[in-house]
Amino acid sequence: MSLFVADTGEADLPAVLCLHSLFLDHTMFDGLVGAVAGRFRVVRPDFRGQGASGDASATVTMDDCADDVLALLDRLGLDRVHVVAQSMGGDVAVRVAARRPEAVDRMVLLGSSAREEPAEHLEAFRPIVDEVARHGFAGELLETTMQIMFGETVRSDPSRAALLARWRDHIAALSPGLSHAVRGVVERPSAVPLLPRITATTLVVSGGEDHARPPEWSDELVRGIPGAELWSLPTTGHSVILERPDEVVDRVVAFLSEGREDS
Template sequence: MSTTEIERDLRINGTVLHVRDTGEDALPVVLALHSLFLDGRAFERFAEAAAGRYRVVRPDFRGQGRSAPVDSDVIHLDTVTADVIALAESLGLTRAHLLAQSMGGDVAFRLATARPGLVKSIVALGTSARAEPAERLAGLREWVDSVGRHGFTGDLLERTMEIMFGERTRTDPAKRELVELWRSRISELPRTLRPAMAGVIERGTAVHLLPQINAPVLVVSGDEDRPRPVDWQDEMVEHLPHATLWRLEGVGHSPLLEAADKVLPRVLAFLDQVEETG
């Protein structure tokens, strides 16, 4: 963690969001938008690597992480997007790069069309713009309901780990510590995560939004990504006007965690290039 980083709880749109912020006001801003099952801690190494170059703001989404739990059936992505817009306004952020993992990408694309002037660039990691296919919905809804009843234990925990990390990562002895860290964190997730899970499963398509996004986008895609397969990510690149695709071999759904030594320098170089070109 950056030594200057502060953590605080902010009242946003009738709820409380937990926010980590390096607070370096003179620096360009990176707004880090996390995946379902993760939280702002997923960007710890990025915040460290970006220290002195970028101000990194890491909110936990509504009903996730250390933000306030929500008593509802579904947290819709439009609600999460509105939260992020209101958070940016609360912090006085007028321009920001979006560093977006999975669900964070779902939010980023909606934000970029709702507030195009706010978005300087997008790094889209392990994400896509499609709705879940109809043939997958029944199984996913059953999984969400099971988590709501039992939490992340046994087979439910293992299924989540298989979703979040590629097979090569999960079986690599050199990455055992990383995998076990996130297995422990995911096992501690409360059953109250269910509304956020439901919101992602029922997200609907954002493919029609992509041609409206004029900001440069770096798409980071793992060839072992199960929930957002490579053809879904190729589709994003086809529809985004200014996108670059970078595919990683032996990496799953969480490139910034699974291949940090490769991904961090590439992401920072992309952000630097955007800054240099205006």
């Protein structure tokens, strides 16, 4: 599978692999790219069935995405990378880091988890996937998706209107074909048993207003990944790097830079 990849391309710099959230794409990490210019190479694929990688024709599983990411690392000759992942990106990241522990040095999991969707959520989400397949995102479904992706504090702040409008327009333009990727996330199996295999130094970032991946799911990551650290943001929702860009990007850059002589 050939993925669209935005790659800053500096072969002499340590590489950061950014794995995006469902409904969004590689551009959600634009702020991070600017912050690490000249210090890190940034590699940002769009997952199969999403973004500029185009629609899929069948359900895209989290293992499919992990396979794609590992193949991308091989193609680019990247033996060891840092990983920054949001939500679905975290589902993929923990699989990559468990399957090839030596390939991941430091890992940041933003609004992420490793568990399967609870049964009561599945009953609600499966009809939504079918609605996406029929009509895409509009009306009530669009507003529900925005409520999932962004916390109440940001949605209630008039100064953040431009941020919300930018991503509302993005989601409204998504193709019904995204349903194959959505179904893969909704139907994902648990990766919790994989967590003890991970050797990456890991920072877990959790929003207190995140209803898609609530704080207790982040706690589970911290318990399962040896030595993982938790950073909680009480007034932040699911998309932490977009809702609190300055603070989160600064913390991520500092975390990735630990141990570097030029940090």
